[in-house]
Amino acid sequence: MTWQPLAGSCIAYALACGAFAIGIVRGSAKSRAAGFGLMCAGLAVHLTGAGMRTYAAERPPWSDLYETLVVTSLMCAVFGACFEAVFRSGYAAISSCFMAALGLLGASLLPLDFRTSGPLIPELRSHWLKYHVLSMICAYGAFSLAFGISVLQLWLHFIRKDDAVTRKLEDLNYRVVQIGFFCLTLGIILGAAWADAAWGRYWGWDPKEIWALVTWFLYGACIHGRMIGWCRGRRAAAASILGYAAAMFTFFGVNFLLGGLHSYANPT
Amino acid sequence: MANPSSPAGPQVPSPSPKQDIFELVFNFFASVKLGVGVMLACALFFALTTVFWQEPEVIVKNMGWVKTAIEVILVFLTLNLFAVTLSRYPWTRLKLGMLATHAGLIVTFCGAFITTVKGRDGLITLAEGEETDRYFNGRDVLSIRKMGPASQRRPAAYQDFPLALAGWSRDPARRIERELLDGTVVRVDRYYAKFRLEGEVAHNDAPGRSPAIHLTWRGGSSETNRWIPLGATRELTLNGSTLYFNYTQIEAALPFVVQLNDFRLRHYEGSGVPSSIESLVTVREAGKPGYERLISVNNPLEFPDKTWGVWKVTQNSYDRATQTASTFSVSYDPGRPVVYAGFLIVCAGVFFMFWIRPFLEKRVERAPE
Numbered sequence: 001m002t003w004q005p006l007a008g009s010c011i012a013y014a015l016a017c018g019a020f021a022i023g024i025v026r027g028s029a030k031s032r033a034a035g036f037g038l039m040c041a042g043l044a045v046h047l048t049g050a051g052m053r054t055y056a057a058e059r060p061p062w063s064d065l066y067e068t069l070v071v072t073s074l075m076c077a078v079f080g081a082c083f084e085a086v087f088r089s090g091y092a093a094i095s096s097c098f099m100a101a102l103g104l105l106g107a108s109l110l111p112l113d114f115r116t117s118g119p120l121i122p123e124l125r126s127h128w129l130k131y132h133v134l135s136m137i138c139a140y141g142a143f144s145l146a147f148g149i150s151v152l153q154l155w156l157h158f159i160r161k162d163d164a165v166t167r168k169l170e171d172l173n174y175r176v177v178q179i180g181f182f183c184l185t186l187g188i189i190l191g192a193a194w195a196d197a198a199w200g201r202y203w204g205w206d207p208k209e210i211w212a213l214v215t216w217f218l219y220g221a222c223i224h225g226r227m228i229g230w231c232r233g234r235r236a237a238a239a240s241i242l243g244y245a246a247a248m249f250t251f252f253g254v255n256f257l258l259g260g261l262h263s264y265a266n267p268t
Numbered sequence: 269m270a271n272p273s274s275p276a277g278p279q280v281p282s283p284s285p286k287q288d289i290f291e292l293v294f295n296f297f298a299s300v301k302l303g304v305g306v307m308l309a310c311a312l313f314f315a316l317t318t319v320f321w322q323e324p325e326v327i328v329k330n331m332g333w334v335k336t337a338i339e340v341i342l343v344f345l346t347l348n349l350f351a352v353t354l355s356r357y358p359w360t361r362l363k364l365g366m367l368a369t370h371a372g373l374i375v376t377f378c379g380a381f382i383t384t385v386k387g388r389d390g391l392i393t394l395a396e397g398e399e400t401d402r403y404f405n406g407r408d409v410l411s412i413r414k415m416g417p418a419s420q421r422r423p424a425a426y427q428d429f430p431l432a433l434a435g436w437s438r439d440p441a442r443r444i445e446r447e448l449l450d451g452t453v454v455r456v457d458r459y460y461a462k463f464r465l466e467g468e469v470a471h472n473d474a475p476g477r478s479p480a481i482h483l484t485w486r487g488g489s490s491e492t493n494r495w496i497p498l499g500a501t502r503e504l505t506l507n508g509s510t511l512y513f514n515y516t517q518i519e520a521a522l523p524f525v526v527q528l529n530d531f532r533l534r535h536y537e538g539s540g541v542p543s544s545i546e547s548l549v550t551v552r553e554a555g556k557p558g559y560e561r562l563i564s565v566n567n568p569l570e571f572p573d574k575t576w577g578v579w580k581v582t583q584n585s586y587d588r589a590t591q592t593a594s595t596f597s598v599s600y601d602p603g604r605p606v607v608y609a610g611f612l613i614v615c616a617g618v619f620f621m622f623w624i625r626p627f628l629e630k631r632v633e634r635a636p637e
Binding site for chain 2: 118119121122123125126128178181182185186189192193194196197198199200201202203205207210211213214217218220221224225227228230246254258
């Protein structure tokens, strides 16, 4: 039997999700602690898996669709664990565990060609790969967490009508979106610097660049909308979900539907 | 404070109509609601450019109204940022993040404006041993030549037409038709931005940009047609008369000469995946000795201009059939340093706004009266 760290971490996140759900519903601190323990175990195994991939491929583990999906899930879980460590409410943790497990499940369902580690094509052999892609992955990880929190917020609002908790979740969502927005800004800027080195221009209206800008504008509107009261309560959650839809289209949709210079997702 | 000379309290001078209009315009642009609206409009407009056109990069550069629309949106956004920033005066420490972010965005847009006005870019294709001091600047032209009198052995210039090829991919039914001096008609039926010929079958899926047009020449009841890749000349004969059709782009001068000495395509051992694409070139400036440089993907040649800017020559693509010719992208952009300065200010501003400002606010709240 072969050891599959990513399957292991996926199971650990799913179990952590269950433990957090029990902890939140019953108000049990022990269940939440157990959930956090499981989450940390899942994170450790996830990190080991990503590390093994790095060791085997001798490059950062974010050079194709499979790897970026795995590391985005990892970043989502890392952000969730950090927020759980600070706020100890269980909501950030349950959202991040759910999204991370979903991401790993999605990665494992990709065809074998996509999961096989291949050599880097010349375009990707640059030190900018480390900085630009990592920034974007951090942004997607944070936005995934924000999406999870928004869905939870809407669910609690409509099903349980729990306004005190939904306000907490709204605040949590905003903090996570701030991290994602900063990473996205940094990622777009680092991408521009890379494009300048590779193609001789910092901005070329490539579909991926345009959709990264669309995502930036949507989250920018979401952040400014909160200032003027447009993005409060349910609308804040809906705006975060809309932003995430744009982020996911930038991540997957552009590669498969629009093409362009950034289509590195397909196996070589 | 009450006006001491007026027993009835402060006398506010009534604003002049000019002040009223200024205030109205300023308040309109200083609205955060407008900012949110503009951001949503930008998101929608940019998203639609990718839905309606397959090559938004070509459209944005060459299609007049799209270019104008983007410029109008960016000017609107800049005015909005400027007015919002001014309206928050006096700028305290707590507003430093907002101030830096907005200022950084304005600086970035100014840099982009310099790029649009002063920037130049294009392509060079060189076979090994060839040199050039010119580049194609992206504006397409159909240049037609005709064999002159018997004493002249070379075809002479006959007629030139500019070709507006932007937006073709999403509008395959589009045609460009021109009547020649002899009454025959030349028609561009198809345009492939990524042209590749496999036997007799044309495909539009070549990596990089290798455009080609499909041209039909019609006169009376007969017609003839041919694919013409960018830079190539094709000889067509119709009713006994021969013309030479050259699909080209307008050429512009470089401040240096670049010569391709050697093109190298390396592969990973035991696989067909390329590991590096390199071109060894010699660069010569008038009156100075030449020097050799290796240009590869992610490793461009930089040539400082006498003005404020740098010419960049980057590895774009190569001739897949012979592997002895290299295509380079050439760009000159004096707006680049301004844009990067804007980027840095934006990053610092966003960081300050999200994480330093709350910390400062807490300190202000805790401080004794």
